[in-house]
Amino acid sequence: MxxxxxxxxxxxxxxxxxxxxxxxxxxxxxxxxxxxxxxxxxxxxxxxxxxxxxxxxxxxxxxxxxxxxxxxxxxxxxxxxxxxxxxxxxxxxxxxxxxxxxxxxxxxxxxxxxxxxxNSKPNRQFSLDSLHVDLDAKIITRGERVIVLSPQQWQLLELLIKHYPNPVSKAAIINQIWPQQDSNNNMYKSLITRLRSNLTREDEPALLHTLKKQGITLRVQHD
Amino acid sequence: MxxxxxxxxxxxxxxxxxxxxxxxxxxxxxxxxxxxxxxxxxxxxxxxxxxxxxxxxxxxxxxxxxxxxxxxxxxxxxxxxxxxxxxxxxxxxxxxxxxxxxxxxxxxxxxxxxxxxxNSKPNRQFSLDSLHVDLDAKIITRGERVIVLSPQQWQLLELLIKHYPNPVSKAAIINQIWPQQDSNNNMYKSLITRLRSNLTREDEPALLHTLKKQGITLRVQHD
DNA sequence: GACACAGGTAACCGTAAGGTAACAGTATAG
DNA sequence: CTATACTGTTACCTTACGGTTACCTGTGTC
The missing domain is CATH 3.40.50.2300 (Response regulator)
Structure with missing residues (x-):
């Protein structure tokens, strides 16, 4: 404001x-x-x-x-x-x-x-490649397809968008999503896999890339 | 005045x-x-x-x-x-x-x-799919059918329209509809079910969608 | 080459969140 | 005063969320 x-x-x-x-x-x-x-x-x-x-x-x-x-x-x-x-x-x-x-x-x-x-403010929007996210209405589309995410996955996507184009470390993600709970590496891995699979179909370019030891980030892959 | x-x-x-x-x-x-x-x-x-x-x-x-x-x-x-x-x-x-x-x-x-x-917004109207709501006259129609809602359901619908296309959290709804009273999850669930059933007949697309852990929202389902 | 290590995938399954129907007490209208 | 509608309550059902596990893959190191 x-x-x-x-x-x-x-x-x-x-x-x-x-x-x-x-x-x-x-x-x-x-x-x-x-x-x-x-x-x-x-x-x-x-x-x-x-x-x-x-x-x-x-x-x-x-x-x-x-x-x-x-x-x-x-x-x-x-x-x-x-x-x-x-x-x-x-x-x-x-x-x-x-x-x-x-x-x-x-x-x-x-x-x-x-x-x-x-002022009724317009909703916050995020676009990357064919992915489009309305952060307020919580609507995610990729091309024509509507994507529905579980609460955890949505939280993670929001985090990634907030830091875009920078990567988010594994520790930061774990802190954010499982605050004060024991959380293990497996929960983290599962979450990543699930979000990744929801965001991309076989014929689409990947959006969720992990940088070893640094974390993961949203990006379109240019070859 | x-x-x-x-x-x-x-x-x-x-x-x-x-x-x-x-x-x-x-x-x-x-x-x-x-x-x-x-x-x-x-x-x-x-x-x-x-x-x-x-x-x-x-x-x-x-x-x-x-x-x-x-x-x-x-x-x-x-x-x-x-x-x-x-x-x-x-x-x-x-x-x-x-x-x-x-x-x-x-x-x-x-x-x-x-x-x-x-009063700067006289004749407030809202339309979504075949649903049409006159917020001042408090008349709701879906296609040819006239829909009559109970006071609570009307309140909820108004809330959802005010925030459209954004979802409204369960907590917000409970605060609005049962201010300062004990209210439980069941009352909330009943209200949702009742509004939903009034808004849609079997052959019509659903309008009231819940996003788990995030709230509920008005939306037409695009496939 | 073998091993460790980080990350990725798929399947399993208990459970909590949400959905529904029926009932009853109370308010409301006529 | 009776009939009807509204809403709180309960009991039960359904689903998909997310934790868990087992097993991959690739990469770097000795």
Missing amino acids: IILLVEDDTVLATHSIDFLAQEGIEVDYASTMRQAQAISEHQSYDAIVLDINLPDGDGLSLAKQWQHQRQEPILFLSARDALDDKLKAFSYGALDYLTKPFALPELAVRIKLLASKN | IILLVEDDTVLATHSIDFLAQEGIEVDYASTMRQAQAISEHQSYDAIVLDINLPDGDGLSLAKQWQHQRQEPILFLSARDALDDKLKAFSYGALDYLTKPFALPELAVRIKLLASKN
Whole structure:
């Protein structure tokens, strides 16, 4: 998730950026209107956080200008609690308004709320050769064929995709799939065999390769 | 537009009701949790405004109870500015939180915002294979046949549609349908069986598939 | 060449997860 | 007040998941 923060108080800004980073929110930062316009021109965000008082103008006018150009949800920050400002902000398309001082967790929650409202994110997809995986819908196809995997095999495939194109070590796999249980080499071997056989039919190129002593990885074999 | 207001301060409540009326917002009013539950049981609203401090309990617990049963956006009112309360409120599905004292116009604006966001999807329809669902009219058809579901089954179907094409985990389903009650695996199994049998006749392709250990999902089976 | 070692395959099978049908208590409608 | 529907409960069935074992294969080392 990425947002645009426009705020001239650099202390507040850096604190906010740090905190939001911990919450998994990436921040593009501008301290003036002009800078904000420049940065944001070719970028789209999950939400925009706008201070009202800016050195080169008024966040409200920025919102007014953007309200029909940009589709991002806007949250206003302001030290002023004046009703007038709030109403004006909402009339320019703001979806939320937070009065300083505020607690950073509240800001984070409200940002997440706005972002989730307006964006239903597309599912994560992974493709390799004729293999196609929808990581959210959990649908796997190879060419026309639909592949159904057992829970363990799905877990393993997810792991491999997450690390693609790097190999995943045997130890890492065992840790992930059999946490805190005794697990032996045989269980691991069986799992690999089963996933491999489900992923490829006789006439198809192999996808699951083991690099001796290093682990296994997804790859198409070029000869 | 009609909202539900739950607030034990009768002075504030009457002022609010008057003001909102001028803004074209009709209000159902309750002063206690119990009353709120009674009034709202068979009514749906564009938004719900909940005071946190109520004579017979805590607005938060009402929200917690409702968060998976009702789909209305909730706005909290509270005299307490404590961050803890706010975060709890948001975690129970609140979409906004207003600290007393507040200006009535701001309340009105925020209510309208919530209501409009929620209603931005009028006439929600869902189709999959020969299944057709009108989510507002709550009419389900498969081919020529009209399907009637029990309340629980409808809830489950709605859930599945909301997440489509992604699966919904057993835990999520149990949380939504039997919030805070003991619920066991058997109730879950029965519900699935009943919905499945209602959705498909013998000659029709299955729509409700379970992915072991991962949940269940709506899907047409491609061969 | 023999041996060790890592990895691969196929078959076996106990079991847990899921599916179904029937029953009963309670709520609901008419 | 009766009939019907809804949902929780139980008992039993089915399946395929995954652990286990036995036996391969290839490669490197002495």
